[in-house]
Amino acid sequence: MLSKNKGLFKEASSSKYLPNIFFAVLLTFGFLLGGQTLGLFIIYFFISSISSVAIESLMLLIFQFLFISLFVFLWVKKVEKRSISSLGLKGRDFFAKFSTGFIFGCLLFSLVVGLLYLLGNAVIETKSLYPTGLSALTGILIILPGWIVQGSTEEILTRGWFMNVLGARYNAYLALIVSSSLFGFLHLANNGVTILSVINIILVGLLLGLYMIKTDDLWGACGFHAAWNWVQGNIYGLEVSGNQSGAGSLINLKLVGSEIFTGGNFGPEGSIACTLALSLGIIVMVILILRDKRSY
Numbered sequence: 001m002l003s004k005n006k007g008l009f010k011e012a013s014s015s016k017y018l019p020n021i022f023f024a025v026l027l028t029f030g031f032l033l034g035g036q037t038l039g040l041f042i043i044y045f046f047i048s049s050i051s052s053v054a055i056e057s058l059m060l061l062i063f064q065f066l067f068i069s070l071f072v073f074l075w076v077k078k079v080e081k082r083s084i085s086s087l088g089l090k091g092r093d094f095f096a097k098f099s100t101g102f103i104f105g106c107l108l109f110s111l112v113v114g115l116l117y118l119l120g121n122a123v124i125e126t127k128s129l130y131p132t133g134l135s136a137l138t139g140i141l142i143i144l145p146g147w148i149v150q151g152s153t154e155e156i157l158t159r160g161w162f163m164n165v166l167g168a169r170y171n172a173y174l175a176l177i178v179s180s181s182l183f184g185f186l187h188l189a190n191n192g193v194t195i196l197s198v199i200n201i202i203l204v205g206l207l208l209g210l211y212m213i214k215t216d217d218l219w220g221a222c223g224f225h226a227a228w229n230w231v232q233g234n235i236y237g238l239e240v241s242g243n244q245s246g247a248g249s250l251i252n253l254k255l256v257g258s259e260i261f262t263g264g265n266f267g268p269e270g271s272i273a274c275t276l277a278l279s280l281g282i283i284v285m286v287i288l289i290l291r292d293k294r295s296y
Helices: 007-012 021-043 053-078 094-118 133-169 172-185 195-215 219-235 272-291
Strands: 122-124 253-255
Touching: 007 133, 021 053, 021 133, 021 172, 053 133, 094 122, 094 195, 094 219, 094 272, 133 172, 133 195, 133 219, 172 195, 195 219, 195 272
Parallel strands: none
Antiparallel strands: 122 253
């Protein structure tokens, strides 16, 4: 089903240097820590002058993640001597690809919420520290570009570069499993993390890795990731991987019941409902890959 001789893995194999798996992991942490440190250092000088919570949240998302992507781009161009498009960021029809992934992310996370509601674990909360409903619409739209930068950066780092490099150097199966596991590991320090939440983050990684393989492109995975976080935090008002979005939400949901059903402080990504929805998404993606005329 999967091959390193076609698609994005073949493009990555044109690199002048492909790090081994251990150095690739170290580089991933280097890009992550270096980019976030530089971004937070820059924003430190003017964050106190921002009076809007939504704009502050937007700026934090952008500056914490933008430089990570820039470091990856610099490495790919200067060390690996290949094009940025070989990460899966081809210019052709990028908006349509991103939008398709965005819609997919909205629908799949809404399925998670639907399951939580049917199980009696999601109720509408009338009291909130942040704006809700139509009064929050401005903040909801303001923060969206931040989620786009954040989600796209995580995709560029873990799948566009890390999975791509491993797929080109070793094989697609190893690349998919290791990149998804690393993606889960990167969330271990988040608030309220549990074994189930890490499993679910790994499942997200598998789903998006398969999506990237299916489309030979990264734009759709970027769109999915941005929508998944935005809908979770600013449409339904839920924690995003243990973090609360401060820009307000269209609906303010409260999760009630056992932690295995609600995800606890980590949010719905730590719930069994999320496990079911992601598993369904993975099954669908595998079926689509198997039915595709191309052989990966």
